[in-house]
Amino acid sequence: MKPLQCHDAWEQRKVGELLIERNEQAPMNEEYPLMAFIANEGVAPKGERYDRSSLVTDTENKLYKRTEFGDFIYSSNNLETGSIGLNKYGKACISPVYSVFHPTGIADSNFLGRRLVRKDFINSMVKWRQGVIYGQWRIHESDFLKIDIPVPSVEEQRQIGTFLDYLDHLITLHQRKEYGLKTYENRSIHYGTF
Template sequence: MITSRTKKIQQQDIPKLRFKNFDDTWNEKELGDLFIERSERGGGEKYNLLSITLRDGIKKQESSNKTDNSSEDKSNYKIVRVGDIAYNTMRMWQGASGVSDLEGIVSPAYTVVKLKSGCVDFYKYLFKKPRTIFDFYRYSQGLTSDTWNLKYKHFSEVAVKIPDKQEQEKIASFLESVDKFIENLQTHKEYLLEYKKGMMQKIFSKEICFRDEKENLYPDWKKKKLSDFLIERNEQVPKSDQYPLMAFVAYKGVTPKGERYNREFLVNDNENKKYKRTEYGDFIYSSNNLETGSIGLNCFGFASISPVYSIFKITESCDHKFMGSYLVRKSFINKMIRYRQGVVYGQWKIHESDFLRIEEKIPSIEEQQKIADFLSAIDELISIKREQITNAEQWKKGLLQQMFV
């Protein structure tokens, strides 16, 4: 006789979303029953140095955009074979693992495991499931997040629920097609970003010229000081409902404070502490972080931000969207940096008065608007692509929750 409690247990052993013709319950196994640790070591030029990333899994070190901190003597490095899973022992609790498509070596601080039988790509996705990552966190050893580590001994004790090999392969194949779909969206987005970058270079160097409605060229660009069309905004007041406290994030501009940026709970913040007010269309920069994208327009609206930022209102003689693109180009940032004072990072300052003395060749307001409209149309396509990527990633996240037990 099958009781209601038995049915409930059986339901817990079956995923919510399942392919047809698969009816068996999933079995619980410890990872030590499924994987063995690979202990081969050695170096040599025939092996690629591999890196494990949170987002992209295992890649060649040279293509990972990570600093190569490897030792010169790699004789003790761990060998990774095609089909192995390698993980960052100290970051497995964050999901730093991947299946290797390459033969290579990784740091001795990493762990390499080989699947005894089954579909290894199934485990690639299982190890990204939030519940599994939480279990990796629970089994990690160490007093603080800087020292937490998951060596094979404790990795082998983690219990997971798995289907038979055929269902594993079906799930992995489907999720790989989802990844390919997301990858195609990302490739298209990168193409649009590169296209915009190339067009901006051609427009601002006058390689491409716009014409008016009568097909006449616009007047020559005229050299002007920034003070001719920018006015410093230095209103320092406490935050308010009308001007909420916001962050100024690299390449994103004014945005709501997320967990990463909201540190108010760490300090005794005086309600009367003063911040700088900013409004929609303002131009903002951080003297310390120009090279990393802390420069651009306020596309949000009324906000209060840290007083370390320099804020300027763009007058009606210029199109703010044009200026938002024109004043963030690399050649202009390099020109700004010449005015930077201070000895070390954190003390650097480009005084607003020096900034306003910078001269630039500026087109007529009509041509500015024409250029801004053109670039805005590309931005709209990029925004659509970003939204599609976000939706696809959320869809995948939901699949990971429903296709696994």
């Protein structure tokens, strides 16, 4: 892996300079299937737990938000429970309660997807929260777009995202290896090979 090289100073940017709302609504279809947006997973096929399509009476004409790979998805109602993240799935339709954004020319979606879900960013949003809905704080999209965050150049954002993907991959490999060793040890103890 090529070493990460930082070249330019990071600049304070408003989220609204980095993301543009994608407000495309359309009925679900084969190209844009109806999906769920799940905390810590992002866009994913609807499981039984998340499938509420039986509650919709007019599925043929019901409008959903369209999202593409790399879009940033945000729910103003449930930030503290993780309703914020990146679409790593691809073309999909999701509930219209979400706001969907795509990166501008000065933003990399992978970098922003990681940066905007960090606890320090979520904590910085506290001053924008308003009211309580079912015990959850609400932060309107217009306020979300006003928040300042430090970002490097788009090239540096890409390098950071690639580096973090590489680290995630290594962690996953080590977790699988550890799981495999534990499974082997458990079988060996069970069958008396130790």
